[in-house]
Amino acid sequence: MSSLRRSYRQNLLGLGIAALLLVGVGLIVSNSFYLTTLIFALISAISAIGLTLVFGFAGLASLGQAAFFGIGAYTAACLTEFYHLPPLLSLMCAVASASLSAWAIGRPLLRLSGVYLTMASLAFGLIAYLTFSQMRRITGGLDPGFMLTHEFSIGPFRLGDTHSMYWVCSCFTIATLLVALNLIHSKFGRALRALKSSAPASEGVGISTASYKSTVFAIAAGMTGLSGGLYAFFMRSFNATAFNFNLSIELLVVVMIGSLRSVWGALFGAAFVTLLPTLLENLEDFKLFVYGAIIVAIMMFMPDGLFDGLLRLVIRSPRKADV
Amino acid sequence: MLAVSNLTKRFAGLLAVDNLSFTVPAGKVTALIGPNGAGKTTVLSMASGLLQPSNGSVTFDGRSIIGSPGHTIARLGISRTYQNLQMFEDMSVLEVAMTGAHRCGTSNIWSTLFGLPSIIREERLIETAARDALAEAGVPSTLFGQDAETLPYGLQRRVELARALAAKPRLLLLDEPAAGLNPVETRDLSALLSTLRAGGLTVLLVEHDMDLVMKLSDYVVVMNFGRAIAAGTPRQVQSDPQVVEAYLGAED
Ligand SMILES: Nc1ncnc2c1ncn2[C@@H]1O[C@H](COP(=O)(O)OP(=O)(O)OP(=O)(O)O)[C@@H](O)[C@H]1O
Ligand SMILES: [Mg+2]
Numbered sequence: 388m389s390s391l392r393r394s395y396r397q398n399l400l401g402l403g404i405a406a407l408l409l410v411g412v413g414l415i416v417s418n419s420f421y422l423t424t425l426i427f428a429l430i431s432a433i434s435a436i437g438l439t440l441v442f443g444f445a446g447l448a449s450l451g452q453a454a455f456f457g458i459g460a461y462t463a464a465c466l467t468e469f470y471h472l473p474p475l476l477s478l479m480c481a482v483a484s485a486s487l488s489a490w491a492i493g494r495p496l497l498r499l500s501g502v503y504l505t506m507a508s509l510a511f512g513l514i515a516y517l518t519f520s521q522m523r524r525i526t527g528g529l530d531p532g533f534m535l536t537h538e539f540s541i542g543p544f545r546l547g548d549t550h551s552m553y554w555v556c557s558c559f560t561i562a563t564l565l566v567a568l569n570l571i572h573s574k575f576g577r578a579l580r581a582l583k584s585s586a587p588a589s590e591g592v593g594i595s596t597a598s599y600k601s602t603v604f605a606i607a608a609g610m611t612g613l614s615g616g617l618y619a620f621f622m623r624s625f626n627a628t629a630f631n632f633n634l635s636i637e638l639l640v641v642v643m644i645g646s647l648r649s650v651w652g653a654l655f656g657a658a659f660v661t662l663l664p665t666l667l668e669n670l671e672d673f674k675l676f677v678y679g680a681i682i683v684a685i686m687m688f689m690p691d692g693l694f695d696g697l698l699r700l701v702i703r704s705p706r707k708a709d710v
Numbered sequence: 711m712l713a714v715s716n717l718t719k720r721f722a723g724l725l726a727v728d729n730l731s732f733t734v735p736a737g738k739v740t741a742l743i744g745p746n747g748a749g750k751t752t753v754l755s756m757a758s759g760l761l762q763p764s765n766g767s768v769t770f771d772g773r774s775i776i777g778s779p780g781h782t783i784a785r786l787g788i789s790r791t792y793q794n795l796q797m798f799e800d801m802s803v804l805e806v807a808m809t810g811a812h813r814c815g816t817s818n819i820w821s822t823l824f825g826l827p828s829i830i831r832e833e834r835l836i837e838t839a840a841r842d843a844l845a846e847a848g849v850p851s852t853l854f855g856q857d858a859e860t861l862p863y864g865l866q867r868r869v870e871l872a873r874a875l876a877a878k879p880r881l882l883l884l885d886e887p888a889a890g891l892n893p894v895e896t897r898d899l900s901a902l903l904s905t906l907r908a909g910g911l912t913v914l915l916v917e918h919d920m921d922l923v924m925k926l927s928d929y930v931v932v933m934n935f936g937r938a939i940a941a942g943t944p945r946q947v948q949s950d951p952q953v954v955e956a957y958l959g960a961e962d
Contacts, residue, residue: 565825
């Protein structure tokens, strides 16, 4: 078997182990506070897996992911609340709507590069946030926010309680990881890494950099939309503040604490960032400050991500593509 | 196969390529030579879609490629290497060559997302094409797993050549493949290019090493200040007084 095929198999094995771990945790933990923390970590991991593809692999630093999270959340919530669509279908529509909006803005947006792209995506995120908070007839704005009276269910199974939502989020996390691994271990994944390092040479081997960029942007937005939809079904009552700039920053921090070179880092980063507030009291007040410090420190000392850097220190492997 | 006519490129007042015309016949090696700054790289960049000309046309198999994006031109069968390395970072040698074979893959994004069996077949196909190209370019198979960027310069140039060959091009554009190579490496390169030529590949070669040019090429086009000053067989241009003057003048 070729070495690349073997590395893919190893990742699938890792995925199996991760699934077993999630099952183990789900069987042991019954405290709803811990379960809630875990659910938030899984939701954030799903978004971060998408951002790892966009930022880590393709090198497109997006600061507008909160917009897609919000689009996903409101799509899922509105379709179920107002149109009585089955929750699972609403969730799939959340993925589609986030993906399609990313596709629509991706072409003009991704023509920019570097800091201009970051600024433009930031602006998009702010516009989306303002729209969410102003369209009060639909979204409930900041106050009173959205009230979702239906709980999550699949067919006849009601899955609205915390424990069930943990299982639901675990399944979607594993599915998202699988999709991301499939992408990375294909010509698509190589094309992303290629266009990150040399756009002319990528075009030179037949890679349409523009369409690969907008495709990965749309796929990542779909993942972020999925986590937004899960957030909506888990919270049931939420307001537009959840989708502000802080969320975009937080997702970036998750990726940077995890890894820019491997989607596994997203799990680690999400766990870290979600557990951080339980370690530091009153974190809300100076969260952005802490995040800022973390970003600067990681950029300076471990540009491939903290988890990645630590792992490399431990196994002392040479810097080589870990995919 | 490739026909350049009245090609002109202006950079903010500087005329880099000035009303240049020549053809690259199929199955032959055509060399494009000239002193530094003559505009050779600019011609290759226009033929590969990296730059748009200010005027004139480039046709490939009778079809105009002006205005087509680089990836479209690459898919028509034009591959190139670069004067300054354009290596993909964070990739093993094999992966770089596999990226070169990108256009051998036909899968769409959905089958990739769901990891359908067709993807496994496609990956195998791409990997075979990449391994063949690396072998053709003389990259030892013991290096396939190494990070391409950590290789010595001469080997990186071979990996770039393999990347270009992996696309199974019909026309190969080489921008100073011998630059920076030591005499042994240059001899290997010469042997390698002879093999490619014997295999019937059409090549447009930009090169400063005159021994290499004279030995390998069927036709030579000499440029100076963006214009063609001579064209013909290696023998003909060698004795052309304008060419001699351009080279002597450039060395002053
Ligand atoms: N992107 C650019 N912008 C402005 N001027 C350029 C650009 N690219 C090339 N030039 C100029 O155009 C002229 C031709 O450059 P080109 O690189 O094509 O020469 P060359 O024949 O490849 O030279 P060399 O043998 O040194 O590689 C030079 O004077 C160069 O400075
Ligand atoms: Mg040049």
